[in-house]
Amino acid sequence: MMKTIALCMIVKNEQEYLRRCLESVKDKVNQIVIVDTGSTDETISIANEYTNEVYHFDWINDFAAARNESIKYAKADYILVLDADEYLEDSVDILSSIEVEADYYFIKIHNMMSQGRAIDHLAIRIFANNKDLYYRNRLHEHLNTYEDEEKYKAGHAEFTIMHTGYTDDMLEGREKSKRNLSLMLKEVEENPNVYNLFNMGRTYNWTGNHGKAIEYLQRAYSLSGNLSIVPELVATLCRSLGEMKRYEEALYVLQEAVLVFPQEVDLVHLQALFFKEIGYYRDAIAKMNLCLEIGDQGITVTEGNGSYLAHFRLAEWYEERNDLVKSYEHILEAFKLNMNFIPVMGKYFKIVEKANIPLDDVFISIKQLYTISNSAQLERLLEVLYQLRHPLLHRFITEYNVIVQDSVEAIAYQYVGEYEKSRDKWITIDEITDQNGEDILLLSILLKDENLFKISRPLLNLSVSEQKKLQKCIFDISPGNLKLTTHTESLLEKSIIHLIRLHEFETFESVLGCLWNGGIDIKMKICEHLIAYGFNEIAIDLLVKLYEHNSRNESLNLILGDVCYKSNYFEDANLFYSRISPRKYEIHEHLYEVNSKMGNQNEKEIIIEEIKKLFPICQWVKTEL
Template sequence: MMGDKMRTISLCIIVKDEERFLERCLNSVAKHINEVILVDTGSTDRTLEIAENYNAKISHYEWINDFAAARNNSIKQATSDYILVLDADEYLDEDTDLQTVLITEKDHYTIRIKNYLSSGGAIFHPAVRLFKNHRGLQYQGRIHEHLNVEDKSLGLSHEFADVLIHHDGYKDEVVQEKEKHKRNIAILLEEVEKNPSGYNLYNLGTQYRANHQDEEAITYYKRAFELSKDRLYIQSLLYNMIDSIRRLGRHDEASNVVNAAIESFPNHTDFHFLKGRIFEELDFNNDAVQAYEHCIRLGEVELFQTLEGVGSFLAYVRLGAIAVEKGQYVLAFEMALKALESNKYHMPALRLYLEMMKKTNIPLKTMEEHLRNIFSVANVTDLKHLIVVLTVIKSPLLQQYIDLYKLKLDPSVSMIARLYNRQYAEAVEIATKMDDIKESETNDLFLLAYISNSEDLAGAARKPLNFSIKEWKQLKSFLQSKPEDLGNISEPVANIIVFIAEQLLNLQEEDLFNQCISTIQQGPATLTIKFCHMLIENRYSNIAMDLLLAEYDKNKQNIEWLELLGDACTQENQDKDALSVYNRALQLKPEYRIYEKVYEIYIKLNEHKEAGLIKNEIAKLFPFVEWAKA
């Protein structure tokens, strides 16, 4: 044993035009390493200048579309006891202690890499990035290169290490910038032709999947599966293949494959989470709840590739979303709180938390106190997250935080803050000076135009939208309260109208909201349905019921109309009436989600015999439903 002797470490890195990331990467390892071996494949930006500031040993290498060759060129120059391999868009976690890890003197160490996604989530995957020099380890594979650690002749020792690497390179904007998909697919197609190994086929499938070419991805995953059943990446292969099948809407096939995967890997949380997603998309909410609750019991996956949060905050948020759909807002609030306890920076959890406080009429003062408990705003990250979410949910608290911290924000955020704080004149003043209006800002501008009766603002909001002349005429008719021109309204226009109505409710603009109702009532049934969905979601089922009953005779053959009326009756605790309406809907079409609602009403009424009959009918009609077979 080397005792307390420090092990020397070489950082080996290959680069091309990495000025955006390189300094962060080199800063993260500065106190851990003894030398930087940097192999440049043709940089034309400030990459080499940054590397020189860290005394890197720079060499130039002609790129030959072979990552393994470039990696091997870098590691052969290393002179230290151990080699650490990073990419420029990666960085070492600040809590890492490499010397403590290396006390065991293993030949190679598997460490965790956290890949950040544009969605705000992250995927963990294990990889060998820390290994002993001069032990015959070499990279293989022109792309998705990997070390020959499975070469039995080398007699290598190994362990999992408590090391975390952060990686930004999977974010959409970075991938698009580097055209990684196009480059990687071309290389991998050549690799597969030369060597159709399970690993090469898996990597090609994953590259197609990342480029949203799911059909092609599934083809290569299926070929890879037969060659990969004993490989460490098999769970990742199965997960990606099932998720691609799900994304194509082939839910029956996805259900069959995910059940087979769970049978083989019963404790791999990701499969149960994916099963929950499939159930949700089928409207099998009871089964989805069971799947997500099982995820929480299993917890997070430690040593294999995994989606961060499947055993904690992601599962809680999905449970919260289902609770919202069922009108169980207190439960949704509890789920959001549990998600935030796991990860306070998870945007969907914070959004759900704040939205449930708003929908349950918790006073602003209380909301502010809750937020202070979660976010002490001790750092910029806390404040940034709060501002983003408060902007998204249109909270009047946004203006309070802007005033408190004297923030200078984008005009669109300032406009939203004023608008939802009912400072309409100030919001109009800001809006009229906005030049580059984005599509994401148009709904708020249309709302402000409606409140201020401003044709100019409405015209400005129209510019980023690809509206037809007919659609623009329909929207103008609504904005001017001329329902006779609404006609057969398009979905984008209907969405804007319902958005305006919902925000008028939140802003407590009663007169303008009643004006909305008057206009919507004279529009088409599709608009009324969207409007009533919104009303029920916001617990204004009494208004929805009045609107739906007023036009019942005209729409009693419309299953969506009937289901909404049943939902309104349920929210008003008129359970017998709800049963009558739901059963009428089921006579028209046996939709699963309506059966589930009928079952839950019978349980609520303690009519267990009738509930049992419905449960048996569900099991007979919907073979993929699991809870009804128990």
């Protein structure tokens, strides 16, 4: 006999979403029950269009009471619970999902967020009527299945509930959580079960009190056994530990949890992130690759953690190591999987530029990867190119005959090397915003144009003294030994990066002369920028000069070791790495890699034993050799 289904909802002021929800489900259920808790908008009249079972319930600060009021009117075999900002897609067949006749069913909730991202989690949204299943808890209401789990049979429905209010819920939830803390504390005091402790910890986590969050989440974890909420509980606990920079503690918790839940990609993703935070590069890479093997799976899943976001992270990490071949491979995969995720698009353009891929090839590739079928997609692409100051901005504006603001056109000319056209455009603009001050400063450096420098000055937040020194640095042939402020150094450093990108090395040398009078930190940064764009030999020459007077500087030794390793000068790399304190895990990994390249097997074995002894949380050494 075919089962019947009753939709039971509680609502208040939901006129924006309610019609979409009810339209999506009206032909899939046998009964619709709506309990209103005090709407003052058109909610009730919309509800009356779909059912004559609309009831009023006085709000008593108790979500469980309202939910229980709604389900008491259900006459069907099963109850479906939806919120007003949720809906079902047309293809959903609810009846086929409850054929196993379980007492309750977990259903995937797809929470849509900004920038095309989403978080998926499982929740009980269908359950049998008249089996003594009811809601508990004033806040964070839940069915009594957690307390009476042995009495009921669980199932998994093969459809998804779509939820579009997630970002708003999160923002509102933070404020509501602050207001409701006293109620929640009372709930925990009366009934300190795993679910209430978890929600208490999650609330403190949302409000930014991570110390308190950890206290409650650890208590919940100790009571959790193998409940279905464990992966989410562990993830929340470890994120709070991460916020407190207690990364190793979080990694020990995760190490234990993934043995029990090996297919929970969010847990493995957190492992990768925390290994990266403490400098365990090989373990971070291995765990992120494992995320790709698992895919977007788990009870609670952040969309992309097992797909495009994992590729994105790997692209970032390989880029940091200046391994642009692997970085490109991963960002290309990320782009293919989610071309609308703006950070992926931005990273793609950065990496192909650093890899010196010809612009014509990049232009052709992007047109194949990114289908531009409407103005919004073109606008998104142009915005990314504008923010990056990318030379292809001019090409796409021209290709699609886009009419843009004068400032955008000036930027497009400037970063494609048409400096005079850019200048001519800038000087005609009456109101230039602060965000373009650095662009005009750069152009004044390139063209040695004092008029442009005058235009840039009020946009750069410079003191009178800083203005004079910056002007002397740019326009004097021999500016002398200028002592620049940190702010002025930062402005010139940003100009240096663009000069490297534009291959304007004569001007680069001029600006470098001013910055080279500064401290060692700014000099090392300049060398790192050169390395990032593939100018290793120039960087090595500058770094060696620094080394003559700073041979004990560990950061300098690390940069030299890395660039020598990248340039296949392995003996030199080994020398520089060996001068860094062995207290840092990172250096052991570097020494292992360079000795691998040199074929020093005995030295590799010694390094592995040292890592095992000093850094027991390290995982890759347990399977090496």
